[in-house]
Amino acid sequence: MLVATLGENPLLPEALRQAQEQAAALPAEVLLVVNAPEAAFPAAYRDAWRALAHRVLFEERSGKSHALNRGVAEARGAIVAFLDDDATPAPRWLESITAPLRAGASGVAGCGGRVLPVYPAGGPPEWYRRIVARGPSTFLGPYHDLGPLPQEYRRGIFLAPFGANCAYRRELLLQYPYRAELGPSRATGLRGGEDTEVACRLRAHGWRLLYCPDAVVYHPVEPARMTRDYVARGYYIQGVENVRMRRILGEVTIAAGYARVRLARSWARWALASLLRRRSRHRLAFRVQFHRGQIQEILRPGARP
DSSP states (O other): EEEEOOOOTHHHHHHHHHHHHHHHHHOOOEEEEOOOOOGGGHHHHHHHHHHHEEEEEEOOSSSSHHHHHHHHHHHSSSEEEEOTTOEEEETTHHHHHHHHHHHTTTEEEEEEEEOOOOOOOTOOOHHHHHHHTTSSEOOOOOOOOOOSSSSETTTTSOOOTTTEEEEEEEHHHHOOOOTTTTOTTTTTOOOOOOOHHHHHHHHHHTTTEEEEEEEEEEEEOOOOGSSSSHHHHHHHHHHHHHHHHHHHHOOOOHHHHHHHHHHHHHHHHHHHHHHHHHHHHHHHHHHHHHHHHHHHHHTTTTTOO
């Protein structure tokens, strides 16, 4: 089991304790990869982590993708399961997320499970709740729930296992590593995308990905993540990631002119909804930010056409 962290999350010790309990039942190894220099942390922190994980590695290159690739390279098992540093796995999570892979299911490269948000008392604002409820998967929360039945992730769409709750065959992740151009990073300002891109690349090469509904993790949502500024920035970054991901996958990206047309249409719809005080105005405002992010990435100097 691999947990990547910046080493700053106060929930990390509890996540590691939960990971240890489930790893002991299989058995499995808990590998912690800290995305920072070892010298950046007091000895007490390092000692505490080593008491809660079987091994602790320090990856100095900035970006979660670097940390994930380092962990995959140094993992000892044939299967690597991933858990966020602030997530709480439900009972038997590790067993459930790895079951098809341990059984040798034909053509299966990896599995994904449910990621359920845990909100503070009072829950999220109503506008936030409506946006989360619009689909089975969103970075808000984050939230990923395709329902109670096992199924295969379909090819050709960006719906894929979340990095907070997934497992893959290690040999394949060595062949298809996480891209440093994507993923949470202080250097790039991005928040994700590395997990979706790997899944899309594996499916494009004929591998199957399975959804395991019994594999559940709970992800806390801080109040700061439920503000309009945070969500608007998230949609903007998603626009950037969308274009960047398509380029990496070799897919056709939209032209800047067409992206501007879509931006203008979304802006007009937002203006009308705002004038009429419609509930959809919040969602449309975020859609505007998504298109702005797309345009920013399309026009980024040095980006591949």
